[in-house]
Amino acid sequence: MNQKSDLEKYVEYGIAGVPEIKGSEKRYWLGEFRERVILALTFEQIYRKEALKVVEEKCKDKRVDKIILEDNVQSTVAEKFMELASKYDKDYKMIDTQNKLGEIALVLASNEAVDEKDVLIKQMPILPDIFYNAKNKKLCKKHMQMLKEEAPLFVDEFQEITFLDRVMGVKCGVCDKID
Ligand SMILES: [Zn+2]
Incomplete structure (x- = not known):
């Protein structure tokens, strides 16, 4: 050997x-x-x-x-x-x-060896400005769909407008529409 x-x-x-x-x-x-x-x-x-x-x-x-x-x-x-x-x-x-x-x-x-392969991020996920500058965290269907496609990491920061929101007059933080 x-x-x-x-x-x-x-x-x-x-x-x-x-x-x-x-x-x-x-x-x-x-x-x-x-x-x-x-x-x-x-x-x-x-x-x-x-x-x-x-x-x-x-x-x-x-x-x-x-x-x-x-x-x-x-x-x-x-x-x-x-x-x-x-x-x-x-x-x-x-x-x-x-x-x-x-x-x-x-x-x-970690406090111990984990041997993680990729520790450096080559491409940072990007939250498009329209979401970053949204007036509130409620989104119409269209913008929620866009968020899911373009920045899935950030989906849990927003909510889709519900029936009750609509009744209360809540508007999409991006486009000001209600659905
Ligand atoms: Zn919208």
Whole structure:
């Protein structure tokens, strides 16, 4: 057999300077080992209005134990994630990475190895402006349908106008129509 024992590997890694590699890996992932990371957002992504919703959905994943933010994230934005941590009972901390290795602004991590494959979001889900600027959270049939097709992640933030709403004169937050 050609397989090396754990001890041999350990010795080899030791020579190759694994502690160094692990150190930079941890700086990149805001103090975590990559194997514990479940989701990470870049600075560009965290300032998008959809970021909070994306992170909140992921917080429902029981493996997530903590939310970590890079120290340079604007405090008004950081506060929202702090509230999220408290709502979902996750630990929250801010890390000053100093040696900036990446553009990572936020990490959701487990306390143990989870080996999640895709932790970076290539394409952030987008909530079209018409919904973001809606006057209220009630939608006519047409706009609810549009929301389901274009931004399914956000469907639970809105409701379709009901019979009772109609009686009460509630109008669609997007188009002002009643059905
Ligand atoms: Zn409408």
